[in-house]
Amino acid sequence: MKVNYAGITPSVARILEPDVIASLSGLGLGGEAASARDVTIWGQETRIIIGYGPSAIWIVDPNDHEKLMPLGAVGELLVEGPIVGQGYLNDPEKTATAFIADPQWLVAGHNDYAGRRGRLYKTGDLGKYDPDGSGGIVFAGRKDTQVKLRGQRVELGEIESQLKARLPSDTNIIAE
Known part of the structure; x- marks a missing residue:
């Protein structure tokens, strides 16, 4: 293969062999959490970019999306931008829980940011701004018990529920 850039999920990247795609100089990982191993396996020659896409990320109190978290504190990641969807298909309750409009801090603005209206998606991901001052975000886990298994979202509580129904x-x- 003579590919020099690929944008894929970490799950797909894990099944690829870096030696087979030696021409790869850039790798974009997104759509799910990437581990340190996902980055280091590609060596020093491949530039790794981890992203959510064309969006702004805000870090808020995991229990109150009306409160922005201070620098260095872990909070829930909210995504704002053209990639934010309309909601969950045929599930208005889940949509109302995960999508918020016009949080007070966004409308009011602050420092160098003018206030504006906006619609944001509560990702359930936890993170904090990288202490190195780069503006990067360090992934710190999930707010819920959702995990990805081979690229598929799985709720650990659902696994526990099914096992409890079938075992003595x-x-x-405990599903971890």
């Missing part, structure tokens, strides 16, 4: 009642079940 005195069996302790």
